[in-house]
Amino acid sequence: MVRIAARASAASRQPADVFQRIVNEVFQLQAAILRYGDTVGSNHGVSASRWQVLAVLARTPFSVAAIARRLGLKRQSVQRTTDLLVDEGLVEMIANPDHSRAKLGRLTPAGARVHAALAERQQQFCLDCARGISLGDLLRFERMLGVLRDRIDHADAQPRIERHVARATRGSKGGSKK
Amino acid sequence: MVRIAARASAASRQPADVFQRIVNEVFQLQAAILRYGDTVGSNHGVSASRWQVLAVLARTPFSVAAIARRLGLKRQSVQRTTDLLVDEGLVEMIANPDHSRAKLGRLTPAGARVHAALAERQQQFCLDCARGISLGDLLRFERMLGVLRDRIDHADAQPRIERHVARATRGSKGGSKK
DNA sequence: GTCGTGATGACAGTCTACTGCCAATTGGGG
């Protein structure tokens, strides 16, 4: 399908170059998703990150740590978002019979209304985006996302030379470079 | 314990459900990339975002705004990162014959050294990640990322019903949408 | 019953990206 020899410059087909473009595209795709979520959500008074939390709690109450695991975020990040949602009256913390300290977040009636409105828009949005793309392509795409994530997570991120030395020089990241 | 509600939708093949899982995967893939970049970069004193700027400037000097366009970020974000890189001695601003105010960023010898070390690691990393994946699959994946981004960017993010009413009922966080 | 480990919530601080606003520069039209 593609001639291998000539013109590798414009859009390089070297695996490493393709991969770098993919990294850039992933960043921009995530930014686009966040932009969309913020825009749609703002019409209902919530940002993309709050929407995410609402979506998790819409199914069934969860502790903050459980929400974080589902979203792939840190406890502390979700904690902050959840606190704000409680302040706004969209979420309430209810007692957890299994753990006196780890209360469960649950949508208030107001929170449920917001989520319902957003879910409806999201359904249409998803269908719009998926239109014309075969289910097989979508599933392949989803699988590839997972494969790449696995590989990146399991890649050896440590230097091959004096790992302990390099690690000792860390600790202040950017600030150490004065 | 964390098998939660994922069961019901775990293998859903409805396009909208697949799409929602894709969104989640994109977020986590981006987080994984950032984690990797920070880990590798920290061994050389730079974070993932600084690495990105160094990579752009490695080819040829650019103005801050030009870097931002290349990375798909806002001017102000890149400006801040670039200022820090200048403080750290990895980048220097040189005169721009075409614009007296928009100076061009260029790697200092120290910056070039850091970038060279990172580029070498990155090359190996990209090859590791792409191993076993056909070039065609990679290119298809790259194309799909672009397609989805286009659709999301061009999706109708506005409500179909009385936007001004919804906005009027907000108040606090609505400021972002002015 | 007591202790240690892990999970959890809470608080503080950092980093990065965003928006908003303003000043200076550039290039084109009136």
Add this chain to the structure above:
DNA sequence: CCCCAATTGGCAGTAGACTGTCATCACGAC
């Protein structure tokens, strides 16, 4: 020549995610 729009840099403020740290709670080992 002067004015205007677009571009650019600079500064301020906000949002969200991260790490680090500590106290508390649950649970199993002893």
